[in-house]
Amino acid sequence: MRCKRGPDGKPLFTPSGKPAMERDPARYGKGKRWRVRYLDPGGEERNKSFAKKVDADNFKNAVAADVLRGTYIDPDAGKITFKKLAEEIIDTRTLDPRTRVVMRQRLSKHVYSVIGSKEIGLLSRRSSMIQNLVKKMSAELAPSYIEVIMAHVGLVFSVAIDDELITKNPVKSSTVVLPTVVKKKLVPWTADQVLDVHDKLPARYQAMVAVGAGLGLRDREIFGFSPDDVDWLHGKIAVNRQLKLLRGKLILAPPKGQKTREVPLSETVKVTLAEHMRELEPITVTLPWGDVDGEPTTVRLFFSNTIRRPVHPVTFLETWHKVLERAGIVPPIPAGEKRGTRYREHGVHMLRHYFVSALLAEGEAITAVSEWAGHHSAKFTLDHYGHLMPSSEQRMGKTIDAALRRPARAADGPSTAQGGGE
Structure with missing residues (x-):
């Protein structure tokens, strides 16, 4: 709505003295017209706007249910970027010093350029962005190494959940598929x-x-x-x-x-x-x-x-x-070749x-x-x-052989084994 004006361009007023309002043809019925105002668990008033009333109603009901269940997450909490949170975790988490160095190197080299500037909250809702990260790494890294890096990424999201910044870990989404790691059976030396x-x-x-x-x-x-x-x-x-x-x-x-x-x-x-x-x-x-x-x-x-x-x-x-x-x-x-x-x-x-x-x-x-x-x-x-390990068949065979083996006879007479029955 906008203030109504007369032919001379001056604002018009109602008989009660309030400004007369009219629809703005350029904006009426467009944009986010519906606002939900609510109190978070801390008693602070918050609000969010929506373009459709049905979306506003759904959000209002969802917030009310989350507050009641104690699972409410501040919508603004997830605005920290992945890189900023990851660096905080590397600096403050109890890690082996070498693990701290290696984790920072791996994230800096392979992850930050793809999702480092993205907000944690957005990434938690868009598992496709995590799958895109996996796809980019798959072009140049071995599956086993990607598995290690994604464990670091998953840790960042797990900490974000514990800190109540987000509600789910996108790395664990069924739509995020890591390349298959073909694990060879260990063959020990002789x-x-x-x-x-x-x-x-x-x-x-x-x-x-x-x-x-x-x-x-x-x-x-x-x-x-x-x-x-x-x-x-x-x-x-x-x-x-x-x-x-x-x-x-x-x-x-x-x-x-x-x-x-x-x-x-x-x-x-x-x-x-x-x-x-x-x-x-x-x-x-x-x-x-x-x-x-x-x-x-x-x-x-x-x-x-x-x-x-x-x-x-x-x-x-x-x-x-x-x-x-x-x-x-x-x-x-x-000579001159690298060891593989x-x-x-x-x-x-x-x-x-x-x-x-x-x-x-x-x-x-x-x-x-x-x-x-x-x-x-x-x-x-x-x-x-x-x-x-020895197979069950091998162990069973040895056990039964030992159980049924006839005791040795003494040199000067019958077996000294005690027994009876038929």
Whole structure:
């Protein structure tokens, strides 16, 4: 409506003295004509406009129901951009320092350019925008890597839900489909391959094979393994730390997932570690704990490089690749070519795989193996190594054979086994 004017252009008034109104032909019946005013759970008045009365009524009823159920979300809360919220989460969430660095790198390189400037609220309602992100990444990234990145994206939306900024996580929508990850069945090394790698390693590193294949330590846990972690009397070791590279500097940190653990120490590994200590005295180092600016921590280490310093993960990787070639596990690559996935498939973690597979093959309880390996759950162990366990048929056959085997007879008479009945 607009103020009505006479032929002279002056406003007209009603007999009561109020301005006379008329329809504005350019605007009447157009735009958002219907406004819903309501009180949010905090008692603050809010409003929203709609072009159609039916939409206004639906919104009014929905808000009333949400307030009653306690599920009301402030419509303005989701206006923070994805990038801003993600950066806040990376800065404030309790994360491993390296995870913090890697998560920021992955989002900056592959996600922010597509949805970084979009509002969280809009993205939560438009799962097609998330699918578009997946499509763009699929053109240049491996499915397994996309899966990792989308886990970061999903975390951002999960936090937004917890903070009551949005009501649903679009990453979990049925319309968002990630590329299929074809997971190869794990094929562990044979005992001969493990021993060949041992023989081809420089003498100062050979005991690492016993630690990896005999105790199940990860590579960085091996680098951070200390004589003080060994209970020589009771035959067990503690996995208390790892030595890793963060922003180009060596640091000490808790094991993966902040999960320390104890592992039984076999006699063979105990002897190997004792002989290693006699040949190469452990080194004492002081490195920051947890982060590059963390508290200095002093520890003795079993393994050191040729200049009696901690084993550098990058330098050791070069040594390891050469050993794989000499052991015939990976064929040598032509000069000038980069090492491919075959080298990554046969990393130091293959010793750890051997540890787990050897125990499962002998029928060791999967819960115990999971605990010794430091897996986050027995389900993880079963999903990745279950195919290496003896089949039910094999176990059944051995059990029945043992149950029905006739006891041996004594040399001078009948069997001494007790029994009766028919």
